[in-house]
Amino acid sequence: MTANRKTIVILMGVLCIVTFTAFFPALKNGFTNCDDDKMVTNNPRITSLARDNVTSFFTEPHEYLYHPLVLLSYAVEYHFFKLRPLPYHATNILIHLCNTVLVFLLIYLLCRTIPVAFIAALLFALHPLRVESVAWITERKDVLSACFYFGSLVGYLAYRGGGGRKLFYGLSFASYLLSLLSKPMAVTLPFVLVLFDLFQGRKIDRKSLFEKAPFFIIAFVFAGIALLVHYPAGGKDTQLEPFAAYHRPFIGTYGIVFYLTKTIAPVNLSSLYEFPAYLLAAPGIHLIPAFLIVLVLTALIVYSRKYTNKAVFGALFFLITILPVLQILPIGGKSTPADRFTYIPAIGLCYISAEFLYWLYREKFRASRAGRSLLTAAAAAVCIVLATLTWQRCQVWKSSVSLWNNVLKQYPDNIVGYINRADGHRDTGDLDSSIADYSEAIKRHPSYYLPYNNRAGVYMAKGDLKSALADYNTAIGLAPNAPFLYYNRGNVYASARDIDQAIADYSRAIELNPRYAEAYHNRGSAYSNQGEIHRSIADYTRAIALSPGYAQAYFNRGNVFAGRGETDRALADYDRALTLYPGYLPANLGRARVYAQKGEYLKAWEDIGRIEQRGYTVEPAFIEELEKSSPRPPQN
DSSP states (O other), rough: OOOHHHHHHHHHHHHHHHHHHHHHGGGGOOOOOOTTTIIIIIOOOOOOOOOOHHHHHHOOTTTTTTTHHHHHHHHHHHHHTOOOOHHHHHHHHHHHHHHHOOOOOOHHHHHHOHHHHHHHHHHHOGGGGHHHHHOOOGGHHHHHHHHHHHHHHHHHHHHHHTTHHHHHHHHHHHHHHHHHHOGGGGGGGHHHHHHHHHTOOOOHHHHHHHHHHHHHHHEEEEHHHHHHHSSSSOOOGGGGGSSSSHHHHHHHHHHHHHHHHHSSOSOOOSOOOOOOHHHHHHHHHHHHHHHHHHHHHHHHHHHHTTSSHHHHHHOOOOOHGGGGGSOOOOOOSSSSSGGGTTTTTTTHHHHHHHHHHHHHHIIIIOOOOOHHHHHHHHHHHHHHHHHHHHHHHHTTTTTTHHHHHHHHHHHHTTHHHHHHHHHHHTTTTTTHHHHHHHHHEEEEEETOOOHHHHHHHHHHTTOOOOHHHHHHHHHHOOOTTTTHHHHHHEEEEHTTTTHHHHHHHHHHHHHHHHTTTHHHHHHHHHHHHHHHHHHHHHHHHHHHHHHHTTTHHHHHHHHHHTTTTOOHHHHHHHHHHHHHHOOOOOHHHHHHHHHHHHHHHHHHHHHHHHHHTOOOOOHHHHHHHHHHSSOOOOOO
């Protein structure tokens, strides 16, 4: 191993150790209700690695996003660890460590200067703006997509520096495809490849563009997929309502200044930012300063070309990769900035900073040992501060309550903060605190339906069906076309044994959303309670058709078949439910009863054993009845 390679390996090790230390508190965090429920804890799609379920990751979007590799990673973790949060956090940190190493290699291949590569990678890895992408389990898509994105860039530079070896080109293209399968924001990569060519002095001709054609083609394909699935038809971001169409470019410059400010001074970070009140009141006037700042910075960067093209390269890298989320074009559903949007774009800023520090060290303090020592100490101090802020920021993501406490500290009137903190209290069993937060949200925003809906759910959990019904009625009055409100009110009626009203609400939910699998399922249960078996089976079947991974629908349809004596069809449904959700003990019990009914007592005892191994007690009357028919087999 040459001295250079040995140094590189050692520095990679240092990067990993320092980065892991900074993010260590995240390993003690749990899941949060900031979409972790939709992606992991309440996501039935990740509970099975069955072939057709995994296939659905690649053929169906999830939560209006297409990110099959992310779902696959969750499914693998669920298979081995179920819902223990530690492995999920550890995976995110491990991927971030890989990304840090890839950034080091990327910058080194660009400039062939080890100190610049090390400083840039260190700034990237330790900056508190990375915390949202790493400590938030839902943002696996950020770190995973970036891993393949950086891998593709490294592969391309290796291809260009290795005499055009096709192996590196193929690896670069394959890695890019995997990046797109993790998050659509990776569509910017082909433009970055062109930027790399320009930075390295390569002529942009027909050959170089033809070389990138496959990258552009799949970028446009995935951009189209993202636009098709990203948000429901007619959906809009109400935060953009105060802004006219001609404000869009200025919103973009506001975002640029916001990200630059948070990069330089990463304080008062939040998982949810709001546009300042003054900006919403008079956007035409208050967007101008940001535009002027960007104009001045652009002039300075253009001027720097007299001496070097490095600042231009770093600035363009940042701009190209941040452009999809600047809301210059109305793409996506989030108009306000977010820390996670900087994960890839930060490389451009880190590169400029590293080159500047190394220039000071090499040129300005060449003859001053004291100056070099002072500069090194200052750089080390900055890294220590960044690592400390990252350590502290990781702890904000410890739980739903701590996360939304942080948001409300900065935005005391934020209704989303109150609702989500209330949800967090509810999930931990603190129902009184949950109701208090929902009530505070209602007090501040009485015309918003969601806190009424959520408070009603807590009232249901407390057994107060009357208050729950009143809140759902109010919510429906405020949002009469929201299907889930009718579904939720139907659940109240079902709990009150008012089956006709429950069916009416489930039917209204289905009318508003014909693909509402849960509404079909619950209406099927209501029909079953009324003895309308054919309608019940039809609704369960429709729910399964809409959601092939719906284990509970298979289980309940199996119960109906079992009640009709159709034992083979019942067993098929119980088997399917257990394939999708191997820990679904009610399906084991239902299957045990059917096996006993068929006289297959050994199989019945096997299912009883599976239930008891999990620490649950089976109904003694059933055990006694089974013992009379066939004594329990001896245990091994």
